Amino acid sequence: MGLFTFSGGIHPYEGKELTMEKPVKEYLPKGDCVYPLSQHIGAPASPIVKKGDRVLVGQKIAEAGGFVSANIHSSISGTVKAIEPRLTAGGAKVNSIIIENDGLFEEIDFSANVMDLSTLYREDIKDIIKEAGIVGMGGAGFPANVKLSPKNEDKIDYIIVNGAECEPYLTSDYRRIMEAADKLILGLQICINLFDNAKGIIAIEDNKPEAIKLLTDKLKDNDKITVNTLKTKYPQGAERQLIYANTGRYVNSKMLPADAGCIVHNVDTIYSIYEAVIEGKPLISRIVTITGDAIENPCNLLVRTGTNLRELIDAAGGFKDGIMPEKIISGGPMMGKAVYSLDVPCTKGVSALLCMSRDEVASLEPTNCIRCGRCVEVCPGRVVPSLLAKYAEHGDIEQFLKHNGMECCECGCCSYICPAKRHLTQTIAGTRKRILANKKK
Numbered sequence: 001m002g003l004f005t006f007s008g009g010i011h012p013y014e015g016k017e018l019t020m021e022k023p024v025k026e027y028l029p030k031g032d033c034v035y036p037l038s039q040h041i042g043a044p045a046s047p048i049v050k051k052g053d054r055v056l057v058g059q060k061i062a063e064a065g066g067f068v069s070a071n072i073h074s075s076i077s078g079t080v081k082a083i084e085p086r087l088t089a090g091g092a093k094v095n096s097i098i099i100e101n102d103g104l105f106e107e108i109d110f111s112a113n114v115m116d117l118s119t120l121y122r123e124d125i126k127d128i129i130k131e132a133g134i135v136g137m138g139g140a141g142f143p144a145n146v147k148l149s150p151k152n153e154d155k156i157d158y159i160i161v162n163g164a165e166c167e168p169y170l171t172s173d174y175r176r177i178m179e180a181a182d183k184l185i186l187g188l189q190i191c192i193n194l195f196d197n198a199k200g201i202i203a204i205e206d207n208k209p210e211a212i213k214l215l216t217d218k219l220k221d222n223d224k225i226t227v228n229t230l231k232t233k234y235p236q237g238a239e240r241q242l243i244y245a246n247t248g249r250y251v252n253s254k255m256l257p258a259d260a261g262c263i264v265h266n267v268d269t270i271y272s273i274y275e276a277v278i279e280g281k282p283l284i285s286r287i288v289t290i291t292g293d294a295i296e297n298p299c300n301l302l303v304r305t306g307t308n309l310r311e312l313i314d315a316a317g318g319f320k321d322g323i324m325p326e327k328i329i330s331g332g333p334m335m336g337k338a339v340y341s342l343d344v345p346c347t348k349g350v351s352a353l354l355c356m357s358r359d360e361v362a363s364l365e366p367t368n369c370i371r372c373g374r375c376v377e378v379c380p381g382r383v384v385p386s387l388l389a390k391y392a393e394h395g396d397i398e399q400f401l402k403h404n405g406m407e408c409c410e411c412g413c414c415s416y417i418c419p420a421k422r423h424l425t426q427t428i429a430g431t432r433k434r435i436l437a438n439k440k441k
Contacts, residue, residue: 005230006380008381019291019298027304027315028304034096039348040142045071049097053080057077060282070133070348076304083097091337099306113280115128136269144273147265159198160246162266168332170352171300175287176287178214181218187272187273201246234334287300288350291352291353297317308342310343330353370420379414385428392428400435405431405435408428
């Protein structure tokens with residue numbers, strides 16, 4: 001059988017060799033921790049602590065502000081210093097809880113949260129996941145309990161674990177698989193058991209043969225979970241492309257994955273579900289890859305939420321020769337966001353800090369479209385990016401929609417391949433955001 005894949009896509013430089021074989025090291029924050037109340041899709045969480053309160057590791061400090069929202073827990077012990085707007089990696093100021101770190105890391109009793117699985121109903125499991133504040137940790141931040149509560153539960157055929165990690169440089173998911181495979185499998189089994197007809201798929205690109213072998217060997221006698229080997233290609237891990245590659249089912253912008261009988265979760269999300277249900281631990285940490293040619297010692301760190309990003313750079317040996325890199329990205333180079341200040345907290349969705357000595361993109365001036373068609377060849381959404389960008393630039397929303405502008409997944413393939421270096425993805429993405437904002441109004 002051939003490799004699972006989709007049409008379109010690109011093959012950028014991978015850069016994973018910098019950290020792929022670096023085992024995860026736990027990092028404990030030294031300074032104050034900042035917890036933005038919006039680090040997930042949906043309504044901001046509401047604080048349930050006040051200035052002067054002492055909190056422990058694992059204590060809930062903010063409650064979900066609606067059905068689509070997520071609880072937030074403290075990752076350190078200390079005293080609530082303030083509740084005020086603070087800058088986040090995305091560049092926005094968000095109301096946040098600031099906790100003064102006492103360095104003791106005193107924990108709540110996690111064992112008190114553990115219940116006998118044999119006595120739990122499906123809704124009980126979902127409540128545990130909700131209580132733990134688990135969200136999609138691939139960057140989107142969608143509350144996991146909501147994703148596991150589709151309208152038609154009987155129609156869910158597959159729980160797909162997104163182990164593609166197709167973004168260049170990122171290795172956090174790979175290290176999680178290599179170091180906690182048994183827990184990952186148990187977390188997936190918990191999700192599968194929420195549905196009568198579901199089976200599990202762990203999808204991994206073929207540039208990670210050791211992870212594929214490890215999981216395949218562990219699952220050789222499991223008739224509910226299969227390991228699918230994906231062709232290494234970006235954006236193989238994008239939700240729509242992942243579903244198509246593994247099931248042949250097409251999902252468009254008007255559909256949810258559940259409409260195609262699928263639920264997709266990131267590796268670290270599945271691991272966090274295991275921790276919540278089996279160990280009674282809320283989501284208070286994640287693996288972050290600190291990498292790039294400007295970093296002295298690229299590494300994978302187990303980071304507590306709220307930790308200042310500047311501390312993580314120091315933990316990786318700082319910048320080479322003490323020179324500030326021209327570009328720092330939160331996430332991968334294709335879909336990550338440029339960071340203009342390191343004095344921001346690590347949140348549930350920060351998978352990497354990519355530090356590049358040179359900003360090659362900024363030095364390139366875009367020129368006119370030469371109509372080469374390369375953007376069309378690589379587009380996984382099967383649209384015409386050059387045409388959509390033209391309509392977006394002219395504010396022609398009618399034509400933008402007519403030519404399926406909402407099917408763009410903002411993966412960046414078109415901008416990457418464009419010989420004229422046009423800002424296709426950014427132009428299209430801006431128009432999509434305006435259209436979605438107007439719909440909400």
